Structures are given as structure tokens and as C-alpha cells.
Amino acid sequence: MEKQPRLLCSQLSVGGRVCDVTLSSSFLSWREVVDSSKKRTAANVYGPLKAAGSHCVPVCEIIAIQETEEDCPSTNVGKWQKVPQNPAGSNQHAFTVSYVERTLKHRWRCSEVTLHCPDRKLCLQWVQAIREQLALLTIRPKRLLVYINPHGGKQRGKRIYEQKVAPIFSRASITTDVIVTERANHARDHLKTEADLKKYDGVVCVGGDGMFSEIMHGLISRTQCDSGVDQSCADETLIPCGLRIGIIPAGSTDCICYATVGCNDPVTSALHIVVGDSQPLDVCSxxxxxxFLRYSVSLLGYGFYGDVLMxxxxxxxxxxxxxxxxxxxxxxxxxxxxxxxxxxxxxxxxxxxxxxxxxxxxxxxxxxxxxxxxxxxxxxxxxxxxxxxxxxxxxxxxxxxxxxxxxxxxxxxxxxxxxxxxxxxxxxxxxxxxxxxxxxxxxxxxxxxxxxxxxxxxxxxxxxxxxxxxxxxxxxxxxxxxxxxxxxxxxxxxxxxxxxxxxxxxxxxxxxxxxxxxxxxxxxxQGEQKWSKNIPMGNSSSEVVQS
Ligand SMILES: CCCCCCCCCCCCC/C=C/[C@@H](O)[C@H](COP(=O)(O)O)NC(=O)CCCCCCCCCCCCCCC
Ligand SMILES: Nc1ncnc2c1ncn2[C@@H]1O[C@H](COP(=O)(O)OP(=O)(O)O)[C@@H](O)[C@H]1O
Ligand SMILES: [Ca+2]
Known part of the structure; x- marks a missing residue:
């Protein structure tokens, strides 16, 4: 890890242990202060002290920071509970950092740590310093347009969004407009003709590959229409669209999500969206x-897979x-x-x-x-x-x-x-x-x-x-x-x-x-298209095959 100039460094308390806490432009880290007067026994070298260890979170993986008042968040995102106040009053000032924790099989989880400060001034200083670093991460979306297909997969799209995704977006201060589709091609047509796209930093698709495809087609059509390009004319060079598409898997195969993120887990996808990850994809016309008939980003299959689908x-x-x-x-x-x-x-x-x-x-x-x-x-x-x-x-x-x-x-x-x-x-x-x-x-x-x-x-x-x-x-x-x-x-x-x-x-x-x-x-x-693993940067063109 390259040495970064420290922006802030204090001794704060984490879970009742005193830690050296450091913020640089790239990392937030905390390490338990070891009492050097303690005898170095095998137990404290390799046992509890080592387990307490040091923690380092990249700033780009911090989801949110908030001052912890009397009410503080529980470990379950979105639920709040009362915590007992410290009777001595010395650790009343605290802030909580939510961050991405990588778990097995490419899954991400939202973890959090509460850091207690000796006084309010220092607490505010920390909160402000971390917020300033987060504000520099301009690739992160702030306003999203969400389409939910309530009939995709096991028909759990709405519940998945409300229970697993919305609390993460709200924790990350992302505002959303949510549309639950009422028919096939509702999302495509809304994007094509109605949606005020200037208001958003990205579009989120809650559904399967078919729903992603609807949204991709809607965005491409809208961009061409706004620019006066005839999409059906195969020789036209298409205009790139500036919005990214995020995928929350709630379909039957979810291969676009699985192949790009590595799993089909809604929480992982929501966290990728929050941190502004993107992954370009190839698009076939x-x-x-x-x-022009359609675009494809995953499978085009005739014979076996065509018949299975039919x-x-x-x-x-x-x-x-x-x-x-x-x-x-x-x-x-x-x-x-x-x-x-x-x-x-x-x-x-x-x-x-x-x-x-x-x-x-x-x-x-x-x-x-x-x-x-x-x-x-x-x-x-x-x-x-x-x-x-x-x-x-x-x-x-x-x-x-x-x-x-x-x-x-x-x-x-x-x-x-x-x-x-x-x-x-x-x-x-x-x-x-x-x-x-x-x-x-x-x-x-x-x-x-x-x-x-x-x-x-x-x-x-x-x-x-x-x-x-x-x-x-x-x-x-x-x-x-x-x-x-x-x-x-x-x-x-x-x-x-x-x-x-x-x-x-x-x-x-x-x-x-x-x-x-x-x-x-x-x-x-097509050449490189900017469809992302979660929030792709739109860009597309189409051409006729020439022999
Ligand atoms: C014997 C077991 C064989 C297992 C073979 C598995 C092959 C799987 C390849 C999957 C490729 C998937 C490509 C993805 C396409 C998706 O874009 C697309 C749409 O996704 P969405 O529903 O989320 O909207 N999905 C699909 O078209 C679904 C394709 C699924 C095909 C499953 C085929 C199962 C074949 C089972 C044969 C069993 C023979 C057993 C004989 C005793
Ligand atoms: N509200 C709706 N009612 C019916 N069909 C819809 C609705 N919203 C989207 N669809 C269509 O449902 C189809 C399947 O969607 P998808 O999200 O891919 O689910 P699955 O993975 O189960 O196939 C797509 O063709 C999509 O256009
Ligand atoms: Ca489908």
C-alpha cells in the first residue's frame, strides 16, 4: 500500500478498545493501541491482540458516515435501535461508518463500525473530514430512476427492492424515483418517451435479463430520438447515451448480473451501484x-435455447x-x-x-x-x-x-x-x-x-x-x-x-x-459499449453486416 499523507489521526475508541484511527485520501484505518508495558506472551502476540488487529477500509468503499446520537443504527441496515448511554459520559460523541465488506463468492455486505470520540468537536471534525473525502467521489450516483418488474423470476422484485436495496440507497443518501411496471415494455416505453432523464445519474433495473434488455432498448431509442438519429436505419452511427444501468437481480437466469458481478445477490449489486462501479459490455446488433431487430448482450441462441425459451x-x-x-x-x-x-x-x-x-x-x-x-x-x-x-x-x-x-x-x-x-x-x-x-x-x-x-x-x-x-x-x-x-x-x-x-x-x-x-x-x-456491471455508462452504435 502506497503511503498516503494523513488527513486526520486521533486515538478513538472502537468497541471499548482504544485505537489509533487514521484518515488519508484513500483509506480509513484503525488499529488497537497495544500497551507496550504488557508482557509479550504467546497469548497476546498471537491471540486476542492479533485478532483485534488493524482494519483498513478504502475511502471509495465507504457507504456512509453519520454522527451517532442517542439512537444509533443496529447492524441490520435500515433498522434502528436504542443503545445505552455511557454513564461516565466520556464516550457519548461517536460517529458510525458504513462500508463494504467482501465476503465469500464475490458477495459484498454492508458492515459498520462506531468510533467514539472524547469530545463533540473532534467527533464533528472526523465526520466532516470523511464527508469531504466522500464528496470527492463524483462517479457515485445521487439520483436514480428505478424500474421494478414485479413478475420477473419468483415474482419477488418488489420485496427484494424494498427490503434489501432501498435501505442501502437511503443510507447512502441516494434519492430514487421508483416505477413498478404494469405491463411488458412499460419501462422501455417510459424511457423512450416520457422520463425526464436529465434528473438522473443512472437507471436501475430490478428484474431479469429481459428487463435489462427492455431498459437498454429504451435508453438507446430515447437517445437516438432526442438527437434525431433514425435507429432503424442500419447505416446510422448511433449517439451514445449518458446514463448507466444498474442491475438488481430478480429474474430467472440473471446471467447479465451474474457474469458481470460474479453472483446474483441484490445486496452486492446495490453496493456496487452505491460506490459507482461500472463495467463496459459488448452489445450485438x-x-x-x-x-434493425434487436440488441443482445448475453445469449443469442437458435435451435436448443430458442426452443427451450419458446x-x-x-x-x-x-x-x-x-x-x-x-x-x-x-x-x-x-x-x-x-x-x-x-x-x-x-x-x-x-x-x-x-x-x-x-x-x-x-x-x-x-x-x-x-x-x-x-x-x-x-x-x-x-x-x-x-x-x-x-x-x-x-x-x-x-x-x-x-x-x-x-x-x-x-x-x-x-x-x-x-x-x-x-x-x-x-x-x-x-x-x-x-x-x-x-x-x-x-x-x-x-x-x-x-x-x-x-x-x-x-x-x-x-x-x-x-x-x-x-x-x-x-x-x-x-x-x-x-x-x-x-x-x-x-x-x-x-x-x-x-x-x-x-x-x-x-x-x-x-x-x-x-x-x-x-x-x-x-x-x-459493436465496438466497446459502456454498459456496466451495475451502472453502465451508456454508449452505443449499430451497423449493417457487410460481406
Ligand atoms: C443436464 C444439465 C444440463 C445443464 C445445462 C445448463 C446450461 C446452462 C447454460 C445457460 C446459459 C444461459 C444464458 C442466459 C440467457 C438469459 O439471458 C436468458 C434470459 O434470462 P432471464 O430469465 O433472467 O430473463 N435465459 C435463458 O434463456 C434460459 C436458458 C436456460 C436454459 C436451461 C437449460 C436446461 C437444460 C436442461 C437439459 C436437461 C437434460 C436432461 C436429460 C435427462
Ligand atoms: N409488469 C409486467 N407485467 C408483465 N410482463 C412484464 C412486466 N414488466 C416487465 N415485463 C416483461 O417480463 C418479461 C420477463 O422479465 P424478466 O425480468 O426478464 O424476468 P424473467 O427472468 O423471469 O424472465 C420481459 O419480457 C419483460 O419485458
Ligand atoms: Ca427473461
């Missing part, structure tokens, strides 16, 4: 023939378990889809989906400035050459992030990073049910899910997919030229009689958990 929407009442039921059903149906995928590989310098640099919370690569994201220095001659793959697939997945979630803590693509301008394209070819099960199971253990002969994975900047039933005559002629002429005749008949039993089946896309019924799509990963 999805088009069909130059018409089936699960009918079982919403089951909550998150719907995905498991529909997952088993879809797995048993074992449908495969034929089509053509073309992709533009990413520059080799951004690593590969199979390197072992897994993306976890605090990942070193994701925290690098975008210019330094290259993990290797490679001159890649193939990077501007489109590659074409045809075949029969059980699943076609594109992941802009690892898609880690409680079902799969390492995710669909464990080494996909958060803002490197690439997505990992995973192709699972037709294989036996047993092989597909082996592949799925590997998402839940340490084995490599890409290490199967029927699985291919590529890091890409752009890709296109055309299901066979939507291929143009020239594409089909090309394809059929590879096969026999009788097969060609048969295909023609089937294309004209989609209802016949041999007609090719088609799936839909799962776009961050929302159904996209279009089969043929073109996808382009």
Missing part, C-alpha cells in the same frame, strides 16, 4: 435485411423452474436445424474461446482499457475473410459474455470477455442424445464443453445465419450442386409445401431471453 414462455407461472422443465422436454425432442452460418473471425490478438483465461468477476482482461485488450500480439491474415459453414445443428449460440449463471457458474463460453468487441459463436452439430447430454453436462463441471468432435467454437466480430428454408434459390442451387439432382427436386417440393411432414422444421432465436421469431439474421458486435 441484430438485423434482418438491413432492418416452450418455457407458456410455463411462466412456474418461475425459474420453467427453464428446467422445458430444457428436459426440448432435450428429449432432439430437433436439429439445417442452415448456413457465415462469420467474420475476430483478430487473433483478442484470444480464443478455448484459451484458459476464464472471465470471472474482476477479470483482468475486462478491466483493461479497450486499446490494451489484446492478449497476444498476432498478425491475423484471415481476419477480414468471411468463413462459411453449412450443416445440421442442434444449437447455434452466440455469447457476448460468458453467460455464467447459477445453472452454469462458468457459463456457455467461459473465456468470453465483457467488452472486447467480439462474441463467441458456438455450433453444436447434429449428434446423438447421449453426446448432447455429455456436452450439456460439461457446462456444470470443470470439463471443457467445446472438447467434442461435434462442437465448434469461433471468436467472431460479425455473423449471419440463414436457415435452409429461407435460403435463396441461388444459395440453394449452390448447396444442391454439392448434392444429387434427385435431392434437389425433393427439396424444391418441400419448400413449396411447408406443411408436409418432410418440410424443414424451424426454430426461433433466444435473444437475451426474449423470443425473436426471425430465422435469418445478421449480427454485428
Amino acid at each position: 441484430v438485423h434482418q435485411n438491413n432492418a 416452450d418455457s414462455e407458456r410455463k411462466r407461472w412456474m418461475g425459474p423452474a420453467r427453464y428446467d422443465i422445458s430444457g428436459v422436454k426440448t432435450f428429449l425432442s432432439h430437433r436439429y436445424y439445417e442452415g448456413t452460418i457465415s462469420f467474420l473471425p475476430a483478430d487473433g490478438s483478442v484470444g480464443t474461446p478455448r484459451d484458459k483465461i476464464q472471465c470471472r468477476s474482476g477479470c483482468n482482461i475486462c478491466q483493461l482499457p479497450s486499446a490494451d485488450k489484446a492478449v497476444y500480439k498476432v498478425e491475423d491474415k484471415n481476419k477480414d475473410v468471411w468463413q462459411v459453414i453449412r450443416g445440421k445443428f442442434l444449437a447455434i449460440n452466440a455469447a457476448c459474455m460468458s453467460c455464467a449463471c447459477p445453472r452454469s457458474p462458468k457459463g456457455l463460453s467461459p473465456s468470453a470477455h465483457l467488452a472486447d468487441g467480439t462474441a463467441d459463436l458456438i455450433l453444436v452439430r447434429k449428434c446423438s442424445r447421449l453426446d448432447f447430454l455429455r456436452h450439456l453436462l460439461r457446462h456444470t463441471n470443470k470439463n471443457d464443453q467445446f472438447d467434442h468432435p461435434f462442437v465448434e467454437v469461433y471468436r467472431v466480430r460479425q455473423f449471419r445465419f440463414t436457415p435452409r428454408y429461407q435460403e435463396t434459390d441461388s444459395e440453394l442451387d449452390l448447396r444442391e450442386a454439392e448434392g444429387s439432382s434427385s435431392k434437389h427436386f425433393f427439396t424444391q417440393i418441400c419448400r413449396e409445401h411447408q406443411a408436409c411432414s418432410c418440410a424443414p422444421t424451424h426454430s426461433s432465436w433466444n435473444c437475451d431471453g426474449e423470443i425473436l421469431p426471425h430465422g435469418a439474421i445478421q449480427v454485428s458486435v
